[in-house]
Amino acid sequence: MTKVSIRKGIFALILMSLLVLAACSGEKSDEMFSIDDFEQIKTNEGDATGGGELVFGLVSDTPFEGTLNYNFYSGNPDVQIIDWFNESLLAIDGNYNYTQDGAATFEVDRDSNSITFTINENLNWHDGVPVTAEDWAYAYEVVGHPEYEGVRYTQALSSVEGMPEYHAGEADTISGIEIINDKTIKFTYHQFTPSLLSSGVWAYPLAKHIFEDIPIAEMASSDAVRRNPIGYGPYKVDSIVPGESVTMVKNEDYWRGEPQLDAVTVQVINPNVVVQSLETGRVDVVSSFPADQYADNYEMSNVEFLGTIDNAYTYIGFKLGRWDADAGEVVMDPDMKMADVNLRRAMWHAVDNDAIGNRFYDGLRWNATTLIPPSHPDYHDDSIEAPTYDVKKANEILDEAGYLYVNEDDEFRSDKDGNELVINFASMSGGDTAEPLAQYYMQAWAEVGLNVKLLDGRLQEFNTFYDRVEADDPDIDVYQGAWGVGSDVDPSGLYGRTAAFNYPRFASEENDRLLAEGLSEESFDYEYRQAVYSEWQQLMVDEIPVFPTVYRALIVPVNNRVTDYYIGNGTGKYRYQIGVTQDEPFEADEITPVEEEEADEE
Structure with missing residues (x-):
C-alpha cells in the first residue's frame, strides 16, 4: 500500500470523526436548505403598540x-451596536446605489468631478445640536489626518482632491472640500469613480462640538466614543455595560419620525446559548443565527426566520508580507513561508468545501470560487474555474514544486531546501463548528503531507485573532477569516496596496492596474466595469493571496411579537418603524427546564 493511500484511509476516518463531532450536540437533520427558502421582511402578526x-x-x-x-x-x-443609534447620511437601494431617500440629498456634476450634498434641515445630533456640513468635513479632517491611527482611511476619503497631500502632512487643509453653508457641502474628487455613487462617499459626520478639543490620537479611546457615544439615529445611548450590553432609548427628534419602540438593548449572547435565548424570549432577535444549528431549530414556534445572501465570505489567508505603517502600504516579502503560489494552490485543492457546506451547514453555506460573492450578482463571475477538491492534483503540485518527503518513512513533506516545514494556522473560536472546522482543514492539509499546526495549540478569541493578524504576527503563516464586502463592489479596501485591511499583505502591479481600472472613468460603462472585475477575480484565483472557502446565508430569527423587522437593503423599511405587538416576547411551545436554567445562568 502506498504512503498516499494509507494517509487517505486514515484521513477518511478522521474526517468521519470530525463530522460526527460537529453533530454531537444533537441528531443531524438529513434535510437540506437553500437561501431561496427565506423572506427578507418579517410577517407582522398584529399591530405595534407604539412602545415597549x-x-x-x-x-x-x-x-x-x-x-x-x-x-x-x-x-x-x-458596528452592530452603532447601527442602532447612528446611520449613514446616504441611503442605498437593493443594487447598492445611492438614492435621494437618506438624511442628505445630492447633485452630481461629472464635468467638475464634484458632488454637492444637502443635509436635512431637521437632522440633529442626540444632544439637539444640528448636524452640519462642518461636522461632515471634520470627519474627513480627522480620519485623513497623519495622527489618525484607525483603519477608516480608504478610497472613500483618499479620492477627494487634496486629501493625499493632507494625509501626508504636506497640507493643512483639504482643497477638495467646500462648505457652502451650514447644511450644504461640496466634495471635488481628483478621480471621479463609479464607486462614488455606490458607497464610495464617506457619509459619517463627526460631531465637531464634542471632539474638537480632544487630540486626534486620543479620540478612539475617549469617553465621547467609549462611554457617551453620540449619533443622530432613531435611538440614543442611555447606558453601557462595557463589553456586555448597550441600552438605548428612543430619539423623539429623529428626522424620519418618532420611533415605535421606547428602548432597544443590545446584549452580547454567546453562540452556545443562542437557541435557548430565543426559545425563552430572553432576546427578540439575534445579529445572526448559526447556520449549523438551523436544521435542528427551523421549526421553532415563537420566531420567524428571515434570510438573505450575506455580503461576506469565509476564506483562508496566507501571510505574504507586512504592513509598512510609515509608507502606508503593503510590502511583500519573497522569503515568507507561504510565498510560493504552488504551495497555496495545493492547499486549496486539498480541501472539500462543498462537503463542509453541506455537512456542517445543511446547504446554508456553499463552496466559494471568487472574492466577489453572489450577493453582488451583477459582478460575481460564476464562469471562473477555481481550484476544486482534488487530492491527487494537490500532491502532484507539491511534488513538482519541490516540497518532498526527504525520507521514505517521513510523515510530512519538507520545504524546498529539505528542511522541516511547519505551517502555523490561526483560527477563531466561536460556535460548535469552530473547532471541528479548524481540525478538518489541518487534517485535509495533512493528507497531502503538510504539517499544519494550530497557533498556540488552540483557537483564538475574536479580538486576539484580529489583533495578531493585523499586527503581522510572525508566528502566523495561514489564517481562517471572514470578510464583509460592503455595498460597493470595489475590492480595493481589502486588497489594495494601501489598504490596512489587506491582511495577506499581497501587492502586484497587475492588481494595482485592475483595481485602478475598476475606479476609472471608463468603468462608468457598466459592461466595462463587469469585465474589469471579472479579470480581477481571475487574477486572485491565479495568485491566491487568499482563497474563499464558503459563501454564506445570513439567517436572522425574529420573535413573533416583532413587527416590520427586515434584513438586507432595498426593502423600503427603516429601523425606526420596528415595533412590538405586546410587552413580553413569545416563548417557544416546548422548552425543557434544562434549557431555561442554562439561559438564565448565561
Whole structure:
C-alpha cells in the first residue's frame, strides 16, 4: 500500500470523526436548505403598540470592544451596536446605489468631478445640536489626518482632491472640500469613480462640538466614543455595560419620525446559548443565527426566520508580507513561508468545501470560487474555474514544486531546501463548528503531507485573532477569516496596496492596474466595469493571496411579537418603524427546564 493511500484511509476516518463531532450536540437533520427558502421582511402578526423594548442579541463569544463611532471602530460587533443609534447620511437601494431617500440629498456634476450634498434641515445630533456640513468635513479632517491611527482611511476619503497631500502632512487643509453653508457641502474628487455613487462617499459626520478639543490620537479611546457615544439615529445611548450590553432609548427628534419602540438593548449572547435565548424570549432577535444549528431549530414556534445572501465570505489567508505603517502600504516579502503560489494552490485543492457546506451547514453555506460573492450578482463571475477538491492534483503540485518527503518513512513533506516545514494556522473560536472546522482543514492539509499546526495549540478569541493578524504576527503563516464586502463592489479596501485591511499583505502591479481600472472613468460603462472585475477575480484565483472557502446565508430569527423587522437593503423599511405587538416576547411551545436554567445562568 502506498504512503498516499494509507494517509487517505486514515484521513477518511478522521474526517468521519470530525463530522460526527460537529453533530454531537444533537441528531443531524438529513434535510437540506437553500437561501431561496427565506423572506427578507418579517410577517407582522398584529399591530405595534407604539412602545415597549426590543432586545437585540449580539452573537459573540467575546466582549465587544466598545469603539462606538463609525470613524474609529474596526470590528463588526461594534458596528452592530452603532447601527442602532447612528446611520449613514446616504441611503442605498437593493443594487447598492445611492438614492435621494437618506438624511442628505445630492447633485452630481461629472464635468467638475464634484458632488454637492444637502443635509436635512431637521437632522440633529442626540444632544439637539444640528448636524452640519462642518461636522461632515471634520470627519474627513480627522480620519485623513497623519495622527489618525484607525483603519477608516480608504478610497472613500483618499479620492477627494487634496486629501493625499493632507494625509501626508504636506497640507493643512483639504482643497477638495467646500462648505457652502451650514447644511450644504461640496466634495471635488481628483478621480471621479463609479464607486462614488455606490458607497464610495464617506457619509459619517463627526460631531465637531464634542471632539474638537480632544487630540486626534486620543479620540478612539475617549469617553465621547467609549462611554457617551453620540449619533443622530432613531435611538440614543442611555447606558453601557462595557463589553456586555448597550441600552438605548428612543430619539423623539429623529428626522424620519418618532420611533415605535421606547428602548432597544443590545446584549452580547454567546453562540452556545443562542437557541435557548430565543426559545425563552430572553432576546427578540439575534445579529445572526448559526447556520449549523438551523436544521435542528427551523421549526421553532415563537420566531420567524428571515434570510438573505450575506455580503461576506469565509476564506483562508496566507501571510505574504507586512504592513509598512510609515509608507502606508503593503510590502511583500519573497522569503515568507507561504510565498510560493504552488504551495497555496495545493492547499486549496486539498480541501472539500462543498462537503463542509453541506455537512456542517445543511446547504446554508456553499463552496466559494471568487472574492466577489453572489450577493453582488451583477459582478460575481460564476464562469471562473477555481481550484476544486482534488487530492491527487494537490500532491502532484507539491511534488513538482519541490516540497518532498526527504525520507521514505517521513510523515510530512519538507520545504524546498529539505528542511522541516511547519505551517502555523490561526483560527477563531466561536460556535460548535469552530473547532471541528479548524481540525478538518489541518487534517485535509495533512493528507497531502503538510504539517499544519494550530497557533498556540488552540483557537483564538475574536479580538486576539484580529489583533495578531493585523499586527503581522510572525508566528502566523495561514489564517481562517471572514470578510464583509460592503455595498460597493470595489475590492480595493481589502486588497489594495494601501489598504490596512489587506491582511495577506499581497501587492502586484497587475492588481494595482485592475483595481485602478475598476475606479476609472471608463468603468462608468457598466459592461466595462463587469469585465474589469471579472479579470480581477481571475487574477486572485491565479495568485491566491487568499482563497474563499464558503459563501454564506445570513439567517436572522425574529420573535413573533416583532413587527416590520427586515434584513438586507432595498426593502423600503427603516429601523425606526420596528415595533412590538405586546410587552413580553413569545416563548417557544416546548422548552425543557434544562434549557431555561442554562439561559438564565448565561
